[in-house]
Amino acid sequence: MNQGWIGAGKVRARESGDVVEITIDGLTTQAKYYKPLVYEFMRKEWSSRPAWGDYVVEIRMEHVGDPPTLDLDNLAKALLDAIKGYLFHDDAQVARLLVERFEGERERICIRCHPRTARIGAEDAAPGRSGPWRAD
Helix, strand or coil: CCCCCECCCCEEEEEECCEEEEEEECCCCCHHHHHHHHHHHHHHHCCCCCECCCEEEEEEEEECCCCCCCCHHHHHHHHHHHHECCCECCHHHEEEEEEEEEECCCCEEEEEEEECCCCCCHHHCCCCCCCCCCCC
16 A cells, blocks of 8 residues: 555655655665655656745655765755755745664655744744743
8 A cells, every 4th residue: 555655666755734855765875876766756757836935844864774974954955956846946944854874674765845934833943942942
């Protein structure tokens, strides 16, 4: 069962409400590899239209063993360039960006994108502070 996923190759995506998840199987040390790969997938497979407003984008690189020598900032830029125009109009709309790597069960990249809500949740609070962006 595909649980709403589209795509059958290296790139798959699904939409659940306002949240879009994209998974890219496999890793390479070249960030520039991901931009055309994801862009072509979005161009051929994605049917939703981009929206305006602020967005949250989370990018998680899972690796097995030692982490690859891949700069996360370059990875983020390549992936944001690939999804702009499909999930949002411009990457300037990204109000919150989280990029991380961690050891996982398989090598892949997961992207999670959703509109930023007006309500600031606990995950948006500044570290070491007891409320969103303020010290009490």
